[in-house]
Amino acid sequence: MIDHNTVQQILDTADIVDVVSDFVALKHRGANWIGLCPFHNDRRPSFYVSRAKGICKCFACGEGGSAVNFIMKHEQLSYPEALRYLARKYHIEIQEKELTDEEKQAQSEREAMLMLNEWACSYFEKQLHETQMGQDVGLTYFRERGFNDATIKEFRLGYSSEGYNDFYQAAIAQGFNPKLLFDVGLCIPDDRGGHDRFRGRVMFPIMNIAGKVIAFGGRTLRKDKEVAKYVNSPESIIYSKRDVIYGLYQAKREISKQDKCFIVEGYADVISMHQAGFKNVIASSGTALTEGHIHAIRRFTTNVTEMFDGDEAGVKAAIRGVDMLLKEGLNIKVLPLPPEDDPDTFVRAHSYVEVEDYIKENEADFIHFKSSVVLKDAQNDPIKRTAAITDVVKSIAIIPDEIARMVYAKECSNLFSMDEQAILRQIKHYRNKFIEQWRKERQQQQAREQRLAQGANPPSNSPAPDEMAPPPLPEDFQDDYSPQAGPAPIAPITTPPSHSSRATYDVTVQEREVIRLIINYGMCHLIDTEYQDGSVVPTTVLEFINNELEYDKMSFSDPLFKRVFEISKQQIKPFYADLQRFNDGLKERMEQFITQEMSENNDEVLDALDSAALINAQERKENEIKSKAALKEINERQEYRASYLQRVLCSIDDDQVRQLACDMATDNLPQLSKIHTQYTVIVEERDKLIDLVPVRLYNWKNALLELKINEIKNKIAKADPNELPQLMKALQEQYSVRHKLAAIIGDRVVNPK
Ligand SMILES: [Zn+2]
Numbered sequence: 150m151i152d153h154n155t156v157q158q159i160l161d162t163a164d165i166v167d168v169v170s171d172f173v174a175l176k177h178r179g180a181n182w183i184g185l186c187p188f189h190n191d192r193r194p195s196f197y198v199s200r201a202k203g204i205c206k207c208f209a210c211g212e213g214g215s216a217v218n219f220i221m222k223h224e225q226l227s228y229p230e231a232l233r234y235l236a237r238k239y240h241i242e243i244q245e246k247e248l249t250d251e252e253k254q255a256q257s258e259r260e261a262m263l264m265l266n267e268w269a270c271s272y273f274e275k276q277l278h279e280t281q282m283g284q285d286v287g288l289t290y291f292r293e294r295g296f297n298d299a300t301i302k303e304f305r306l307g308y309s310s311e312g313y314n315d316f317y318q319a320a321i322a323q324g325f326n327p328k329l330l331f332d333v334g335l336c337i338p339d340d341r342g343g344h345d346r347f348r349g350r351v352m353f354p355i356m357n358i359a360g361k362v363i364a365f366g367g368r369t370l371r372k373d374k375e376v377a378k379y380v381n382s383p384e385s386i387i388y389s390k391r392d393v394i395y396g397l398y399q400a401k402r403e404i405s406k407q408d409k410c411f412i413v414e415g416y417a418d419v420i421s422m423h424q425a426g427f428k429n430v431i432a433s434s435g436t437a438l439t440e441g442h443i444h445a446i447r448r449f450t451t452n453v454t455e456m457f458d459g460d461e462a463g464v465k466a467a468i469r470g471v472d473m474l475l476k477e478g479l480n481i482k483v484l485p486l487p488p489e490d491d492p493d494t495f496v497r498a499h500s501y502v503e504v505e506d507y508i509k510e511n512e513a514d515f516i517h518f519k520s521s522v523v524l525k526d527a528q529n530d531p532i533k534r535t536a537a538i539t540d541v542v543k544s545i546a547i548i549p550d551e552i553a554r555m556v557y558a559k560e561c562s563n564l565f566s567m568d569e570q571a572i573l574r575q576i577k578h579y580r581n582k583f584i585e586q587w588r589k590e591r592q593q594q595q596a597r598e599q600r601l602a603q604g605a606n607p608p609s610n611s612p613a614p615d616e617m618a619p620p621p622l623p624e625d626f627q628d629d630y631s632p633q634a635g636p637a638p639i640a641p642i643t644t645p646p647s648h649s650s651r652a653t654y655d656v657t658v659q660e661r662e663v664i665r666l667i668i669n670y671g672m673c674h675l676i677d678t679e680y681q682d683g684s685v686v687p688t689t690v691l692e693f694i695n696n697e698l699e700y701d702k703m704s705f706s707d708p709l710f711k712r713v714f715e716i717s718k719q720q721i722k723p724f725y726a727d728l729q730r731f732n733d734g735l736k737e738r739m740e741q742f743i744t745q746e747m748s749e750n751n752d753e754v755l756d757a758l759d760s761a762a763l764i765n766a767q768e769r770k771e772n773e774i775k776s777k778a779a780l781k782e783i784n785e786r787q788e789y790r791a792s793y794l795q796r797v798l799c800s801i802d803d804d805q806v807r808q809l810a811c812d813m814a815t816d817n818l819p820q821l822s823k824i825h826t827q828y829t830v831i832v833e834e835r836d837k838l839i840d841l842v843p844v845r846l847y848n849w850k851n852a853l854l855e856l857k858i859n860e861i862k863n864k865i866a867k868a869d870p871n872e873l874p875q876l877m878k879a880l881q882e883q884y885s886v887r888h889k890l891a892a893i894i895g896d897r898v899v900n901p902k
Pocket residue numbers: 186187188189191195207208209210211212
């Protein structure tokens with residue numbers, strides 16, 4: 150358990166831009182940051198991050214939320230796990246008691262596996278550095294490969310001793326469950342209990358993008374051929390070969406910075422290149438690249454250069470995997486090395502500058518490279534030649550960008566001495582085929598997702614129809630091969646309400662709207678309430694709504710909304726305490742601001758010619774700065790008030806409340822849609838609360854009234870004649886309330902029908 154103060158400290162410290170940046174390359178745009186969404190296969194930036202609001206949101210797939218939410222979803226962690234992650238990131242110490250056996254058992258399997266791997270990784274590192282065997286065998290090997298201490302440390306290389314079950318014994322002694330050791334693949338069960346999978350090997354931990362150890366690769370140092378050179382962890386719930394790229398954790402920042410990455414084959418290649426100063430290098434670990442790999446890479450760059458051994462086998466392998474990359478719209482280059490080299494040997498034999506020069510001279514466009522290879526293969530055999538051309542044309546047809554396809558067609562016609570139009574026709578033919586195939590795949594996928602969604606979506610959380618319109622997509626989101634390109638916008642599955650439930654439905658819609666106002670603006674100052682004793686008390690949106698509900702004896706009918714409301718009310722006291730602190734700090738900041746502005750503008754003032762002009766200029770400047778400061782102060786205070794509840798609710802330990810708050814908070818991220826920015830003056834909802842809040846409350850009351858009227862009408866339809874007079878009277882009463890209510894709000898009553 151993490152104590153409340155620590156949780157608060159973590160939430161206060163975590164900066165959403167900083168947190169998201171660890172996984173997504175973000176660019177500044179207006180008041181927000183944007184990048185490629187890590188939750189779907191994003192081609193154009195759809196992922197928005199608002200630092201002011203502390204939230205992020207994808208406008209294509211709808212994922213997002215607070216920093217805690219983001220980490221939960223991205224790293225597949227539970228709420229407390231995500232908090233621990235953030236605590237580690239910001240070096241906030243969490244006092245945790247030693248876990249009992251039961252607690253260890255109770256923790257999620259995933260967390261337990263990661264914990265075990267982390268412990269194992271440190272264990273292997275210790276074995277390498279602190280045991281005689283580790284130093285003599287493991288460290289000597291790494292040194293022979295030219296790895297220095299910093300590199301060994303950065304990649305957390307280790308050593309697993311020769312003993313039959315040394316690791317197994319140590320892990321059991323540490324309190325780890327044997328089943329966990331087997332599940333994660335570090336040990337293999339046998340009739341003596343278990344033994345070590347990686348015994349007598351140097352260890353390469355495989356980390357996910359967040360730096361968590363999810364698997365290991367072990368290389369034997371024995372010379373005999375009966376032993377497999379490399380052994381890898383088996384797949385588990387934390388490790389899927391299809392999605393993991395070796396070295397991405399260490400390389401991601403550099404990849405994003407250079408907007409380019411190199412793909413090599415093995416662990417040693419990555420490490421050697423990294424040490425040689427080429428830090429934007431990753432490895433597919435011997436398997437062909439999958440969509441999962443590409444998805445991971447494309448968060449950081451679309452420019453990929455494949456490096457491979459220049460021998461025939463290397464070239465063939467290089468060509469095979471690339472169509473997948475083309476389809477995803479990546480810009481692919483190839484860099485064949487001299488036939489006797491691999492990246493590891495190559496960078497060790499050459500200086501940084503030599504390698505750089507080699508890259509400059511030999512990096513080639515993939516289509517060109519493939520064309521020359523297949524042509525050379527075909528020689529003058531006409532049948533082979535036709536097959537070769539078809540092969541290249543198919544690769545071109547996969548490329549999503551039309552202009553790129555046309556350029557390649559032109560070059561192809563030169564290379565193959567063929568009519569350009571004929572090649573273009575061929576490309577079109579294959580492209581149509583691919584599109585048909587992808588469309589089918591997409592439809593199947595959508596059908597699957599829809600079935601899942603229908604089974605899982607509780608009706609009470611469904612948004613109102615007027616909120617169902619999908620958010621605006623970035624202008625160039627659509628790509629060319631399908632009208633429904635990109636993932637389907639998340640359209641909540643809402644069955645249109647039947648006539649009889651219409652009134653109930655309206656109530657939910659109105660309640661939802663009131664809750665939305667509370668989440669986004671609950672602590673904003675709404676009005677000054679004057680009490681009978683003459684005192685005037687500033688009242689927040691939340692307090693105003695609460696007063697009204699108490700007066701009318703109303704409450705939320707939806708249990709989730711009710712919970713949000715109750716939690717929000719509990720925040721009133723801490724809010725006022727915090728507001729005091731905030732105001733004190735703000736006052737200080739504004740004084741500093743004025744002093745600084747004045748001193749910066751001194752020169753300007755001193756330029757004045759005579760003393761009268763000097764005083765004038767000084768006064769003018771001072772007034773200018775003071776009004777600027779006053780405006781700034783108002784803005785900051787409003788921003789603070791507006792974000793207070795939303796910050797609390799978006800990070801709270803209640804899955805449903807947190808989800809709802811995040812959805813509603815991200816619903817109105819400002820300045821995101823083009824519609825907003827079309828106007829020169831953006832009137833924010835926050836500035837219209839004084840009109841908005843009462844209207845929404847009355848709308849809700851009105852909907853409740855309609856519900857009651859409806860119920861009475863239904864009763865009348867089925868009633869005994871002797872019950873009728875009473876029911877008619879009740880109906881009349883409700884009508885008169887409706888009349889009064891309508892008089893209060895006049896034509897402001899807008900029913901969202
Ligand atoms: Zn997305």
